[in-house]
Structures are given as structure tokens and as C-alpha cells.
Amino acid sequence: EPEVTQTPSHQVTQMGQEVILRCVPISNHLYFYWYRQILGQKVEFLVSFYNNEISEKSEIFDDQFSVERPDGSNFTLKIRSTKLEDSAMYFCASSAAGGSGYTFGSGTRLTVV
Amino acid sequence: GENVEQHPSTLSVQEGDSAVIKCTYSDSASNYFPWYKQELGKGPQLIIDIRSNVGEKKDQRIAVTLNKTAKHFSLHITETQPEDSAVYFCAASMGTGRRALTFGSGTRLQVQP
Secondary structure: OOOOEEEOOEEEEOOOOOEEEEEEOOOOOOEEEEEEEOOOOOEEEEEEEEOOEEEEEOOOOOOOEEEEOOOOOOEEEEEOOOOHHHOEEEEEEEEOOOOOOOEEOOOEEEEEO | OOOEEEEOOEEEEEOOOOEEEEEEEOOOOOOEEEEEEEOOOOOOEEEEEEEOOOOEEEEOOEEEEEEOOOOEEEEEEOOOOHHHOEEEEEEEEOOOOOOOOEEOOOEEEEEEO
16 A cells, blocks of 8 residues: 655754655655644644645744655655754645545654754 | 544543544534544554545444534444554544645544453
8 A cells, every 4th residue: 555654753853953854755646744743732734735835834834844845756844943842743644636535654753852 | 723622532442342532623614524543653544534425434343424514523433442442533624635634632542352
């Protein structure tokens, strides 16, 4: 069964450093998303991406965040200057044009120290 | 924006019993309601979804019901097994897999053998 692949599975970074989280969505999917889950809390939407541009973003997705699809397979989330409160599990997801529902990756656990 | 409330937060059942998890949503424009199962250290996995033009959907031991008038939907798991133990999330969106999902706060289901 096709999977969404995320790397790394766990990243520790110092406050103020830049991090890039990487995702390989399912190959025939056209919509890409980032969500985050702070430990013990609900999954929160960050941003959606379609046709090489952001189609929707939440209040969480401020100027410190950016997304990019640098080639035909990768989808990245960059946090420019990490804060302690950015510590969370970050999930990438993708969906097909036909609206068949999301497939989530296994996540990247980001720990900011 | 959309708000999804989910109850209960924890649920413990004996193996073979049924489990019911309930969600309410606030935005009458929402028309897509997926349910996700999240096991420890993994991403949310879609287990069943329902669209607003359908009142009930069943897939083996899992069923979902939707009451659009009351703006609530429920997950029913029959003949529970220990491997059903996980955190279950409901979600709502205004599009079938293309738009941002708003998640409920999750239900930790424990099936006692």
C-alpha cells in the first residue's frame, strides 16, 4: 500500500536554529499538508499546498514557517528560528484530486531545547 | 472556524463488547467526516469516513453514523479486540480530502482481554 514517508523520525534542535522537515507524499497525490500534534493534544492543521502554492493556512503558520516542493517528489516544512513551543510531532499528509481522503506519514518528532 | 468536540476522552471496554465514540461539529458547511486511528508513535490512519449525503456507513466491525440536523457523528466498533486499543480521532472538513481537517481531541480506547 502506498505510504507517505517522513524524515527524520526524530530531530533535536537548539532554540533559534532553523530546521527542515522532509516528506515524500504518495506519487499520484496532488494535495499536500502539514499538521502538528503537541504531546497529548489534538492534531492541528498548519498548511495545505496545491499546484505549487499555499492554498490554505492556519494562524499557527506564521512568518517563521514556510513550505516548498523543491522537486517532483519532496515536500518540506521549514521553521526559520525554532522556539521551545515548536516542540511537537509534525505530520505530513497527502490526498488525491478525487477527494479520497488523507494519508498521513508517521511523523517527525521535533524537540527544541 | 470549525470546532469539533469529541467524547469520551477515555473508554475502557471488555473484549467482545461494543465501543461508541461521539463527535459534534459546529460548522454546517462541513461535509466530510473521517475517523482516524492512531497507534503509539505512528501517524493517524484513516479507518472510515462519511460524506454528508450519507447517514450511515459500515465496514466490517466499524460503522459511522451522521446526523446533519444535530451536527453530530459517531463511531461504532463492535466485537472489540485488544488490537483495537489506540487513540481514535474524529475530524471534519468542508471538502472531501482536499481541505483542512479540524480534529477532535481524541479518545483513548482500551480493550481489556
